[in-house]
Amino acid sequence: METPVTPTLLAAGAPALPHTASNGQLLLAVLLSIGAIVLLITRFKLHPFLALTLGSGLLAAVAGAPFDKLLASFSTGFGSTVASVGLLIGLGAMLGKLLADSGGANTIADTVLARTGPKLLPWAMALIAAVLGLPLFFEVGVVLLVPIVLLVARRGNAPLIGIGIPALAGLSVLHGLVPPHPGPLVAVDALHADLGVTLALGLLIAVPTLIVAGPLFGRLAQRWVGPLELPADTTPVDTVKRERTPRFGAVLATILLPVVLMLGKALADVVIDDPKATGQRIFDFIGSPLIALLAATLLAMLTLGRAAGFDKGKISDTVGSALGPIAGIVFIVGAGGGFKQTLIDVGVGQAVSEWSGKWHVSALLLGWLIAVLIRLATGSATVATITAAGIVGPLAAGMSTSHAALLVLAIGAGSLFLSHVNDAGFWLVKEYFGMSVGQTLKSWSVMETIISVVAIALILPLSLII
Numbered sequence: 377m378e379t380p381v382t383p384t385l386l387a388a389g390a391p392a393l394p395h396t397a398s399n400g401q402l403l404l405a406v407l408l409s410i411g412a413i414v415l416l417i418t419r420f421k422l423h424p425f426l427a428l429t430l431g432s433g434l435l436a437a438v439a440g441a442p443f444d445k446l447l448a449s450f451s452t453g454f455g456s457t458v459a460s461v462g463l464l465i466g467l468g469a470m471l472g473k474l475l476a477d478s479g480g481a482n483t484i485a486d487t488v489l490a491r492t493g494p495k496l497l498p499w500a501m502a503l504i505a506a507v508l509g510l511p512l513f514f515e516v517g518v519v520l521l522v523p524i525v526l527l528v529a530r531r532g533n534a535p536l537i538g539i540g541i542p543a544l545a546g547l548s549v550l551h552g553l554v555p556p557h558p559g560p561l562v563a564v565d566a567l568h569a570d571l572g573v574t575l576a577l578g579l580l581i582a583v584p585t586l587i588v589a590g591p592l593f594g595r596l597a598q599r600w601v602g603p604l605e606l607p608a609d610t611t612p613v614d615t616v617k618r619e620r621t622p623r624f625g626a627v628l629a630t631i632l633l634p635v636v637l638m639l640g641k642a643l644a645d646v647v648i649d650d651p652k653a654t655g656q657r658i659f660d661f662i663g664s665p666l667i668a669l670l671a672a673t674l675l676a677m678l679t680l681g682r683a684a685g686f687d688k689g690k691i692s693d694t695v696g697s698a699l700g701p702i703a704g705i706v707f708i709v710g711a712g713g714g715f716k717q718t719l720i721d722v723g724v725g726q727a728v729s730e731w732s733g734k735w736h737v738s739a740l741l742l743g744w745l746i747a748v749l750i751r752l753a754t755g756s757a758t759v760a761t762i763t764a765a766g767i768v769g770p771l772a773a774g775m776s777t778s779h780a781a782l783l784v785l786a787i788g789a790g791s792l793f794l795s796h797v798n799d800a801g802f803w804l805v806k807e808y809f810g811m812s813v814g815q816t817l818k819s820w821s822v823m824e825t826i827i828s829v830v831a832i833a834l835i836l837p838l839s840l841i842i
Contacts, residue, residue: 457713
């Protein structure tokens with residue numbers, strides 16, 4: 377069914393670019409622009425921000441759009457994306473930094489591991505990674521978790537890959553499927569999906585996906601890879617004891633606060649279903665992503681920072697230092713928003729709607745496939761999510777709230793498919809675990825593929841039920 381491009385699909389204030397080009401010309405424009413982005417990132421090692429910016433210009437040029445209109449469209453898409461997503465990324469980074477520097481992460485790890493037997497270690501590591509993965513970016517989570525994995529392997533005489541894969545799976549599943557991580561946040565914004573519903577369904581899909589790709593696949597990966605020697609020069613971070621550390625309950629409550637608030641808003645929308653009701657207005661306010669993450673960050677200054685003995689200056693320095701490393705992420709996400717807006721304004725979304733209607737391709741499967749192809753080409757889950765969301769965005773215009781959320785998850789699942797040598801995460805895992813390229817392909821790369829396939833295999837039938 378054809379879905380026209382309506383004004384609601386355009387960012388506020390964005391002038392619609394003339395999209396009188398034929399579908400064939402638009403297809404050529406998309407292929408050339410994405411190909412240029414892939415080539416610039418992989419071959420010429422250009423920063424994704426610059427690659428996405430140049431790719432947007434090439435897209436508009438081949439589609440026949442005037443360059444003055446292109447500049448306004450790209451700028452509007454960049455600004456609206458940073459305004460809606462950049463604030464949340466910044467607050468998430470502050471929360472994650474407080475969690476790491478205060479020793480809160482080690483508090484969770486120590487508490488869970490103290491109550492876990494040797495046979496349940498893989499499950500415990502998956503649980504720890506999933507909890508820590510809620511507020512932490514993937515790369516930060518890896519740096520934080522690897523010393524814990526090494527420590528557990530030494531203490532329990534456990535196979536490194538057998539407990540490492542569940543930990544990595546916990547981080548990766550949360551990174552691809554659950555807000556407030558950058559990829560899902562961008563897709564939620566691009567598809568105008570409800571964040572609370574997306575969060576609830578993301579957690580529903582994430583749990584069985586993590587079980588299959590984590591503890592269960594970890595056993596098989598352990599046999600495929602064989603025993604790995606523990607790096608001798610790695611000092612686990614929790615050998616440095618602090619005089620004061622946050623309590624387990626306080627840490628867990630702080631991490632889960634934004635999740636509870638956003639889920640509460642989604643539940644209120646279903647139960648109360650009256651925008652004018654006082655109760656729903658309260659839940660809409662406290663459950664909005666910005667307020668939920670802001671509340672958690674402010675609470676973390678007390679439950680994590682003060683509990684660890686930080687004074688006001690130390691807390692200020694900690695949250696301030698969290699912003700520098702994420703500047704690159706924010707600019708990539710912003711440029712992706714500009715590229716997405718250009719895709720919409722030149723009419724690519726409308727053309728995709730026509731093609732999917734003629735071919736009778738499920739929008740969920742189409743979003744997953746597009747994200748898979750871009751992920752394989754660029755190695756970037758974030759770039760794959762941003763681009764796929766921009767291309768299939770118009771398909772979400774007539775969707776129900778739950779199906780729009782499932783489209784976000786389908787794109788997120790596709791963005792995790794088969795991490796290989798063009799992905800920075802591949803080399804990060806390889807070096808930390810001391811594996812060869814072949815061993816990393818048989819463990820990490822297969823795990824990422826399992827996450828992607830299992831997730832879409834759960835999303836498609838779920839779309840027929842809800």
